Amino acid sequence: MQRYREIAVAFSRNGFGYVVKELGLDQLFPLPKRALINKEQQKHRKTVGERIRLILEELGPTFIKMGQMASMRPDIIPKDVIKELELLQDQLSPFSYPDVEAMIEQELGAPVHELFQSFDKEPLGVASIGQVHKAVLHSGEEVAVKVQRPNVDKQIRTDLEILHELAERAEHRLYRLRKYQLKNIVEEFSKAILDELDFVTEGRNADIMSKQFRENKHIAIPKIFWDYSSKKVLTMEHIEGVKLNALEELDERGYDRELIAERFSDAILFQIFKDGFFHADPHMGNMLALPGEKIALLDFGMVGRLSPEMQTHFASLIIAMVRQKPDAIIKAISKMGVVPEEVNQHELRGDIEQFMIKYYDVSLSEVSLGESVTDLFSIAHEHKISIPTDLTLVGKALITMESVIEPLHPDLSVMEVAEPFGRALIKERYNPKNIAENIYDQLDDYGDVLHDMPKIVQELSAIVKKRKVPVEISIPAADSFFAKLDRVSNRLSFSIVLLAFSLIMVGLIIGSALGRQTSMLWNIPAIEIGFVIAILMFAWMMFSIFRSGRF
Numbered sequence: 019m020q021r022y023r024e025i026a027v028a029f030s031r032n033g034f035g036y037v038v039k040e041l042g043l044d045q046l047f048p049l050p051k052r053a054l055i056n057k058e059q060q061k062h063r064k065t066v067g068e069r070i071r072l073i074l075e076e077l078g079p080t081f082i083k084m085g086q087m088a089s090m091r092p093d094i095i096p097k098d099v100i101k102e103l104e105l106l107q108d109q110l111s112p113f114s115y116p117d118v119e120a121m122i123e124q125e126l127g128a129p130v131h132e133l134f135q136s137f138d139k140e141p142l143g144v145a146s147i148g149q150v151h152k153a154v155l156h157s158g159e160e161v162a163v164k165v166q167r168p169n170v171d172k173q174i175r176t177d178l179e180i181l182h183e184l185a186e187r188a189e190h191r192l193y194r195l196r197k198y199q200l201k202n203i204v205e206e207f208s209k210a211i212l213d214e215l216d217f218v219t220e221g222r223n224a225d226i227m228s229k230q231f232r233e234n235k236h237i238a239i240p241k242i243f244w245d246y247s248s249k250k251v252l253t254m255e256h257i258e259g260v261k262l263n264a265l266e267e268l269d270e271r272g273y274d275r276e277l278i279a280e281r282f283s284d285a286i287l288f289q290i291f292k293d294g295f296f297h298a299d300p301h302m303g304n305m306l307a308l309p310g311e312k313i314a315l316l317d318f319g320m321v322g323r324l325s326p327e328m329q330t331h332f333a334s335l336i337i338a339m340v341r342q343k344p345d346a347i348i349k350a351i352s353k354m355g356v357v358p359e360e361v362n363q364h365e366l367r368g369d370i371e372q373f374m375i376k377y378y379d380v381s382l383s384e385v386s387l388g389e390s391v392t393d394l395f396s397i398a399h400e401h402k403i404s405i406p407t408d409l410t411l412v413g414k415a416l417i418t419m420e421s422v423i424e425p426l427h428p429d430l431s432v433m434e435v436a437e438p439f440g441r442a443l444i445k446e447r448y449n450p451k452n453i454a455e456n457i458y459d460q461l462d463d464y465g466d467v468l469h470d471m472p473k474i475v476q477e478l479s480a481i482v483k484k485r486k487v488p489v490e491i492s493i494p495a496a497d498s499f500f501a502k503l504d505r506v507s508n509r510l511s512f513s514i515v516l517l518a519f520s521l522i523m524v525g526l527i528i529g530s531a532l533g534r535q536t537s538m539l540w541n542i543p544a545i546e547i548g549f550v551i552a553i554l555m556f557a558w559m560m561f562s563i564f565r566s567g568r569f
Contacts, residue, residue: 021176022046025184028076032069041187067102074106079146079170080177080211082106087207087320090298090414092392094203094399112149115139117168125248133246137163146170147214152256159255161243164217166250171215178208206407214319217252223318224254230293236281238314257314259306262422268307277311279427283435285313286419290412291333291439294324298411301418322411328354332412333440339390340437342377344370351394355403362401369397387432388416 026043029035038044064072074085088095089103118139119130130137134153141149148166155161185200213219221242231237238257246253260267262282268275282305289296297304298320306314324332331353338346347370348363373393377385392413395405420432 019046021180025077025180028073032073032076033064034069034073040192041184042191065098065102067096067099070099071102071106074103077177078173079167080174080181082146083174083211083214084181084207087210091203091410092396092413092417094396112141112144113167118149118151118165121165121168122163122251125251126246134161134163148250153253155243155246159243161246161253162240162256163246164252164254166215166217171250174211174215178204178211182208210320216249217247218249220317220319221247221252221254223321226295227289227297227315227318230289230295231285234285234288236310236312237285238308238312240314240316257306257308257316259308259314261302262305262307262313262426263302265425271309273307274311276427276430278307278313279423279430280435281311282313282426283419283423283430283432285315286415287432287436287439290324290415291329291436291443294326294329296322296324296412296415298322298415299418300415300422302422305422320411322408322415324408324412328406328409329443332409333443335391335394336387336433336436336440337444339377339394340433342374344374347374347394351398351403351405354409355398355405358402361403366397366401369400370394373397385431385433386417386420387436388413388418388420390433391416 022043026038029038071085074081085103085106089100089106092100095103122133123129126133133155135156135158137153138151141151142162143150146167147170148164151163151165153161153163181204182201185204188200221244224239224242228239228241231239240255240257243253243255260271260273262268262278265275268278282300286296286300297315297318299317300315304315304317306316308314331350335347335350335354338350344367348367376393377390392410395410395413398405416432423430423432
């Protein structure tokens, strides 16, 4: 509850007090009045994106990581907010060296001085989940030791539990947010954050990429020392180089910037189109230039995976974009995502054509591949087409890659570089030899179907003999149809009762008038009693109809 309160106060202090009220959090616990800043006053001070960034930084590791991951979803988050999320900085000071020693001893089963020949007490870098120290093994090898922050695991799991509950509350109370499927987004981000808490996963990712580039002498991946690693401590080869955004230093050392850009783009595109396992966050801080225009990739906590089918569909999308073919683009998007039955194909095509106008008569060298892909995914999201997370990571990875390449080699077009990769992938996919191999691989499945066919036929035959064949009929808008039918029948009933009531009363009145008699039948005031009974029946029927809400 204390953490809930901290979250509510952070939202209120940064001009989102109305969100706290709409979620009903102000009813769960008292909030200080000074935290409830007027929304209009706050709006003139900072943009929405800035205020969101400040909230996330204030709330710590979980929310910072959530924001960093959200910046990779331009299909659902406005661009101005994404720009702020990309500026997220960990507002955390390094934790103490005694805590570092305690964590290493706890995880590796021996004190620091026994494991390492030397160990720098000052960290090389500090992040929300951990910090990195330079050390030397007794073998003389220089390593970088990543140590997890104490108790961060518990804090993150508590925050994720709260975020799940807030997402559920938001979808229940705020109708306008339901289309964003907040619960699914939080679930997706939670899985990614929990994966980053396990340093073993990051180490395995590094090993996989090392195998990817074992024949590429221009890409370096740090070696993982598994004897000195665990879930909360990761020891890897220490690599020193020049950051790719340090242009002056690159020039001073005589590096060929254009060659570095070409090799960097080839490496990332190779991962996406050839292997399907790619670095999802290739920003400048995770890339280093080494002598000989060699490039070192670092930090493997966030990766993406594409199945062979998804690789082919994505390649088809790139080629369709290059050829300016809207039907081919729609086909590729439909194959990549889950398309709802109610999608309006006419409106979808209109949006795709409008998208293509933006790039009409524009040279490929001027087109941003990453931005184009994310724009298309945004269109898909607007039409409720669910694009897999790894594909949205592709779009973000391409945007990040282009931002690194642009200052190094402004004339390099990633679109032009990517097209041959896509063509080669499709050509390989539809190679007769590969098609034959796929058919052969599927023979086992067909064999299982044929093997089970007699049993299936027997079961079906038994059901038919018992005359108990289940039939399911789906009628579009059935609920609306039956509701209208109820209204018609209720109105008809009302009219019949009203008509009957009128006829009886008119008959009694006319009969008594012609006979010049009072309305007494067998000494009973028939008209008066009939009138009362009819009124009661009428009132009861009207009450029933109106209560059903189907008049």
